[in-house]
Amino acid sequence: MTQIKLCGNFRLQDVAYLNQVQPDFDGIILAPGHRRSVSRELAQMMRAQLASNIPLVGVFVNQSLAEILSYQGIIQYAQLHGQEDEALVAAIQAHGLPVIQVMTPKQQVSTQAAYRLVDAGAGSGQTFDWQQLTPSTTPTILAGGLNATNLEQAIHQGQPAVVDISSGSEINGVKDLVQMQILVEKVRKQVCHH
């Protein structure tokens, strides 16, 4: 049963869209300085307005343990999208916050994180050869340039536990309700074919 994470949401309007289309995860960028970065205040408002059944994933890039843990209560997962090591994964999880550990297709390593996320870029819409995904005992999230056109093929070839989409849910750089609806429908239909 492949699930779907819609990531890089940055407006309260996006939360309204998410509540309508009901993905399995919502992701927000908590690393500063990126186009889709959100403030702590906005993150708090997003969590308050997001449907309670949708976990909120905070995306971090090389940030400290203290900073990541300061978001506990707002986020349900920490996604580590930099060069974070397993010691940090263990420390975060020891505090009760599950981790999504990001790795590149060329450096697929084992992790004690709740999920591993294999991505060729970081919200850049860059794809890779999904047949490069190696088997893992850790559930795999497949990311990188997924969109309504290539999603079904990516699921078929990569057989991930979760697909993660940011750029592919946008039109002209802004999250789009119709794109989100199409993506979630495609994943739900794909599940029925398995």
Ligand SMILES: O=C(O)c1ccccc1N[C@@H]1O[C@H](COP(=O)(O)O)[C@@H](O)[C@H]1O
């Ligand atoms: O989206 C960003 O700006 C971003 C910044 C820093 C780290 C990760 C970021 N995005 C994440 O990258 C993957 C794949 O995105 P895409 O579908 O290729 O656009 C996803 O997890 C994004 O949230």
